[in-house]
Amino acid sequence: MFGDRLILEEVCVRMDDKRRIVIPKFTGVTKGDKLAFFYTSDFKGIKAYNFADVQKAITKLYELLEKNSTTKMCQFAKTALEKLELYSAGYGVTDMQGRLTLPSCASQKINLGENNELVFVAGTIDSIEIYPNQESYIKSKQFRTNNNVNELRLVLNRKVDK
Numbered sequence: 001m002f003g004d005r006l007i008l009e010e011v012c013v014r015m016d017d018k019r020r021i022v023i024p025k026f027t028g029v030t031k032g033d034k035l036a037f038f039y040t041s042d043f044k045g046i047k048a049y050n051f052a053d054v055q056k057a058i059t060k061l062y063e064l065l066e067k068n069s070t071t072k073m074c075q076f077a078k079t080a081l082e083k084l085e086l087y088s089a090g091y092g093v094t095d096m097q098g099r100l101t102l103p104s105c106a107s108q109k110i111n112l113g114e115n116n117e118l119v120f121v122a123g124t125i126d127s128i129e130i131y132p133n134q135e136s137y138i139k140s141k142q143f144r145t146n147n148n149v150n151e152l153r154l155v156l157n158r159k160v161d162k
Contacts, residue, residue, distance in 0.1 A: 010122040019107050020099040027123040031096055037089035037106055041147060044140040045131040046089050046106050053126070058084065102130065
């Protein structure tokens with residue numbers, strides 16, 4: 001859920017005085033869809049996922065905790081649930097005009113501007129990424145890429161427990 005995904009399309013959209021943005025059609029989001037928001041790992045943007053998909057993922061993690069006795073699997077599930085809690089930024093429902101109201105706290109934390117300011121939206125296969133501007137998006141992407149490379153190095157250098 002927190003890895004980088006293939007970007008399908010990106011665009012700047014206006015945010016109104018109620019923190020609403022019109023969701024671009026390329027995202028596949030339709031009227032009445034419920035979305036769950038999460039901060040990016042560097043807290044420079046927010047990602048919106050289908051709420052039902054997030055619920056399914058959480059259910060699977062709890063099932064792993066209940067059914068598995070292996071320490072590794074339990075630790076994986078606990079860590080994943082902690083990340084979900086840490087990065088959680090609220091939820092929203094698209095209205096009949098195809099607009100989505102961004103959570104107030106999340107908007108403030110990532111420095112989204114005031115009325116009629118442009119925000120940057122990137123659509124991925126399974127999420128929508130929202131940033132104050134394209135520069136923030138590029139910096140966030142670089143941070144996540146460097147972080148993923150470092151994590152990969154750590155994994156490759158670890159000895160595997162049997």
